[in-house]
Amino acid sequence: MLKAHQGAEVDIIDRLLTPFGLVRAGVAPDHPETKIVINQFTRVVQHERCSFFGNVTLGSSISLAELRELYHVVVLAYGAESDRDLGIPGEDLSGIHSAREFVWWYNGHPDGKNLNPDLKSTDTAIILGQGNVALDVARILLRPTTELATTDIASHALAALNQSSIRKVYLVGRRGPVQAACTAKELREVLGIKDLYIHIKEVDLLKSSEDEYSQRLSRLIENLMSVLRRTGHVAGVHFEKTVLKGAFLSMNTSDGLGVGPGKQVAEGTGKFEDLDCGMVLKSIGYKSVPVDGLPFDHQKGVVPNASGRVLTDALGDQTLLEKGLYVCGWLKRGPTGIIATNLYCAEETVASISQDLEQGTLAAVTSLPKPGREGLLQLLDDEMLELFHSADGKR
């Protein structure tokens, strides 16, 4: 935005005191190279036309409607802070956490401080899901703590991990390795960790004819499969059909069912298997949280939009747009992708904003000066005053 519009003033608002979101809260502590992008982000925040407001929560400190009054353009980029549910019995038993919460816990996110996962009463953990988050979590659980001690892992997590009795971690997926959402780099990394043994069943590496098609087209998948097959270790991850704590999960086959490559759906075979464990981490995907006054597509878990412009109605007329309201990132596309994905996503949304400015769709809005930063500060001050008063007992 700053680059595209020389007169633009940009305010970044976050409910946390610190900016940068997932780079701080989501990237694993043993992946410092991924966090280097913080340098770039910092330079943006230090720009003279940019300000950062922390500790301001959309929905409580300020409403969406108020924000839209204050600013010509509002871009929502608050990501996905909730989780997909398994929808199976026993999901709320103790010892079951979402991977997201676990990641927040070891990254020192303020909302993750009190998780207190019990790592001492069991030697086995099961992670449901096979994306990079699942791998991250498995790695943090099993990496020698001497190695973790030199990272920026939260101290309460390091202390707990030092006392952890967990020695075995299963990664479980409904579908096959071709559909696994983890990437080669992370798999390669986990195969190289000292004293860490990886097991995979050969039968789980068999591809179906549908898989063959995907593989020919994708170098990524070839890489992945070769990483899994490499001898030297008994290589791979336990893609196992499993059952937890008395609840039953069905086995899978990926049998195409006439849908596109990679979209194969797991189907039960009626065969079951039990695995004992003391901890389960659900890593089956994030979900965005809606906010008052924001159109939301509950089925897809995103804000309905056209190239970043928020649509008034998820299912209705696709030309009805919310003026001055845009969306970007996971809130726009769903919780997938890497840094580069979000880079392009941002470019698309900014292009939409620029286009709207040029074409005058925003004109009615921009011809009137808006309070902007001043207005925000005023509103927050008033709020502080209110809180102060009520604490006084005057209300």
Add this chain to the structure above:
Amino acid sequence: MFVSRISRIGVGMFKQLGRGLCTSLCRTGFLQTPYVQYWQPQFKTQLESKVFLGTLFQKHHLFSTTASGSDIVDGSEGKETISVTFVDKDGEEKNLNVPIGMSMLEAAHENDIELEGACEASLACSTCHVIVMDVEYYNKLEDPTDEENDMLDLAFGLTQTSRLGCQVIAKPELDGIRLAIPAATRNFAVDGYVPKPH
């Protein structure tokens, strides 16, 4: 200002220091001073530079003898460069003279070319993805490492001659190479299924 005193001795050192400075000055365009100053050697301050460089190198674990130091300082102006052409997403071409040993990412940043480098050359992202436009030049490059391939596979608009800009280092055989900066594709899925990383 101390920056201008530093002569290019080694790619490693350059990467450490230059990276941070390059990206801030070139990409964001906030500063008015032309970046070309960076390259002009300060003959008068050779002695000072060497002492200064000496201390810097201790920090960065790089070694510099006085002999090589003076060689480079003297030869900076006439140092071997190759011609590299960047073609941006709108088709605009920019021709550069890139010193041997510099990566394409650094060269781009030096010259205000919009090539992202989020992880600053640590092989932790794919934002400096470039497409080598002529397959002969592509073949002259050393094979990518597994680590580069892992990142490249996640890049958008991947082609058979794609490489990461931070891993392509200028050498005499690459004189005349043309690199295209891929346009962001609306269609985030590469043809055929790619498991969405997250």
